[in-house]
Amino acid sequence: MQLADTIVALSTPPGRSGIGVIRLSGPRSLEIARAIVCDEQFTPEPNHARLQTVYDLESRDALDRALITYFKAPHSFTGEDVIELSCHGSPVLLRRLIDLVLTLDARLAGPGEFTLRALSNGRINLSQAEAVRDLINAQTESAIKQAARQLRGELSNYLQPIKDALLDIIVPLESSLEFVEDDLPDVAVGRITQSLSELTEKVERLTATFRAGHLLKDGLKVTLAGRPNVGKSSVFNSLLSSERAIVTDVPGTTRDSLSEVVSIEGIPVLLVDTAGVRTTEDKVENLGVERTRRAIADSDLILVILDGSEPLTVEDKEVLAEVGDLPHLLAVNKSDLESFSLNGLLAEASVPVIPISAKTGAGLDELRGAILKPFAEGGARDAGLLITDARHHDLLRRTQGALQTSALLLEQRASEELVLAGLYDALRFLGQITGETTTEDILSQIFATFCIGK
Numbered sequence: 412m413q414l415a416d417t418i419v420a421l422s423t424p425p426g427r428s429g430i431g432v433i434r435l436s437g438p439r440s441l442e443i444a445r446a447i448v449c450d451e452q453f454t455p456e457p458n459h460a461r462l463q464t465v466y467d468l469e470s471r472d473a474l475d476r477a478l479i480t481y482f483k484a485p486h487s488f489t490g491e492d493v494i495e496l497s498c499h500g501s502p503v504l505l506r507r508l509i510d511l512v513l514t515l516d517a518r519l520a521g522p523g524e525f526t527l528r529a530l531s532n533g534r535i536n537l538s539q540a541e542a543v544r545d546l547i548n549a550q551t552e553s554a555i556k557q558a559a560r561q562l563r564g565e566l567s568n569y570l571q572p573i574k575d576a577l578l579d580i581i582v583p584l585e586s587s588l589e590f591v592e593d594d595l596p597d598v599a600v601g602r603i604t605q606s607l608s609e610l611t612e613k614v615e616r617l618t619a620t621f622r623a624g625h626l627l628k629d630g631l632k633v634t635l636a637g638r639p640n641v642g643k644s645s646v647f648n649s650l651l652s653s654e655r656a657i658v659t660d661v662p663g664t665t666r667d668s669l670s671e672v673v674s675i676e677g678i679p680v681l682l683v684d685t686a687g688v689r690t691t692e693d694k695v696e697n698l699g700v701e702r703t704r705r706a707i708a709d710s711d712l713i714l715v716i717l718d719g720s721e722p723l724t725v726e727d728k729e730v731l732a733e734v735g736d737l738p739h740l741l742a743v744n745k746s747d748l749e750s751f752s753l754n755g756l757l758a759e760a761s762v763p764v765i766p767i768s769a770k771t772g773a774g775l776d777e778l779r780g781a782i783l784k785p786f787a788e789g790g791a792r793d794a795g796l797l798i799t800d801a802r803h804h805d806l807l808r809r810t811q812g813a814l815q816t817s818a819l820l821l822e823q824r825a826s827e828e829l830v831l832a833g834l835y836d837a838l839r840f841l842g843q844i845t846g847e848t849t850t851e852d853i854l855s856q857i858f859a860t861f862c863i864g865k
């Protein structure tokens with residue numbers, strides 16, 4: 412990755428908007444800004460927005476009045492000279508401006524390249540860079556809060572004392588290797604064993620938060636299944652609080668799967684409304700039924716909807732057979748109707764049975780609670796620092812393993828070299844979380860998951 416060049420990207424989403432922001436970073440940023448405002452003396456005060464006319468360099472026509480903000484190196488997000496142009500949000504205008512900037516010896520930024528530069532210039536560490544990405548991708552408020560904690564450096568602050576303590580063990584071990592002929596004295600072994608077990612426990616505690624953290628970031632996929640007309644689309648709409656799916660009393664109305672993310676206690680739940688499962692002659696509906704089968708197979712939980720105003724039908728039983736032992740719960744809909752009954756399901760079923768009415772909203776809170784219950788008690792509202800990233804989780808588990816191996820070797824009075832090897836591994840794994848010991852190809856893999864312009 413070359414850092415000597417100047418990069419440019421649209422930092423706001425493509426499409427029409429009130430304002431569109433173009434960002435430049437690198438040594439030529441100010442020079443390029445001077446060119447497009449057609450003023451060689453243009454020297455904006457750093458960190459202050461200036462309203463300027465920007466020009467088409469070829470035709471000399473004024474293109475827009477834009478707010479230009481200059482962030483002087485090293486006091487910018489990337490640590491380099493940065494120019495931000497806040498223009499009116501016309502895609503044509505923004506495209507033209509970027510094309511002009513590209514003729515002035517800048518190049519288009521790759522995904523996450525601004526953040527990568529911030530990392531390379533020591534403005535943030537790797538876990539903070541990942542937090543920037545997670546903040547942008549967050550699907551619920553709780554996920555935003557977690558990403559913001561990581562961005563503030565909470566993860567690196569938790570890990571730093573662990574790394575320091577590891578060094579405190581490594582240094583005397585190394586010197587005993589050099590200077591002492593005999594084995595380590597028992598007191599020293601006891602002390603090291605004690606601090607190793609404390610460190611392992613700290614790492615374990617953090618590793619264990621991944622279950623909740625993973626859920627918070629990646630959420631759950633919940634598929635609604637049931638024969639036509641039981642009220643799947645109505646339940647879908649009620650859980651979303653919107654009229655997203657078409658509801659009619661004509662069986663087979665929903666032909667394709669629809670999905671939307673809804674936040675349940677801060678956890679993003681991808682709800683999938685399906686065509687339902689039934690045998691039909693209708694070609695389009697049959698394709699929908701096929702998709703339902705696939706959605707059922709790869710969801711975390713299946714919400715089987717039954718119509719409590721009628722006795723169970725053969726089709727209902729087919730759906731239940733289809734779901735089989737997959738994780739599911741039964742929502743018995745239309746509890747507002749006179750003829751409603753749970754059909755003896757409570758006594759029979761081995762999974763939760765929840766009476767609901769999509770029409771009145773009765774039982775929907777219980778349903779939300781039951782959806783989350785197998786995954787997270789109490790949601791993620793007031794959780795402490797959580798590990799949300801699979802990469803971090805993997806590295807923490809490896810750290811744990813390395814520490815345990817070292818402790819075992821120490822107990823067996825193996826040579827110091829062997830004990831040290833595990834400690835160095837642990838240190839390296841922790842360093843990969845914050846980026847000190849992360850290799851180039853891992854870095855490029857991580858940054859490939861960023862959006863362009865960030």
Ligand SMILES: Nc1nc2c(ncn2[C@@H]2O[C@H](COP(=O)(O)OP(=O)(O)O)[C@@H](O)[C@H]2O)c(=O)[nH]1
Pocket residue numbers: 637638639640641642643644645646657658659660661662663664665687744745746747748767768769770771
């Ligand atoms: N009384 C009553 N009718 C409902 C309820 N939920 C859905 N319905 C009706 O049942 C019919 C089928 O609903 P829909 O959501 O399209 O079912 P789907 O085919 O399973 O998606 C429609 O006429 C709805 O108005 C409910 O809780 N109570």
Ligand SMILES: [Mg+2]
Pocket residue numbers: 643644645656657658664665685686
């Ligand atoms: Mg439907």
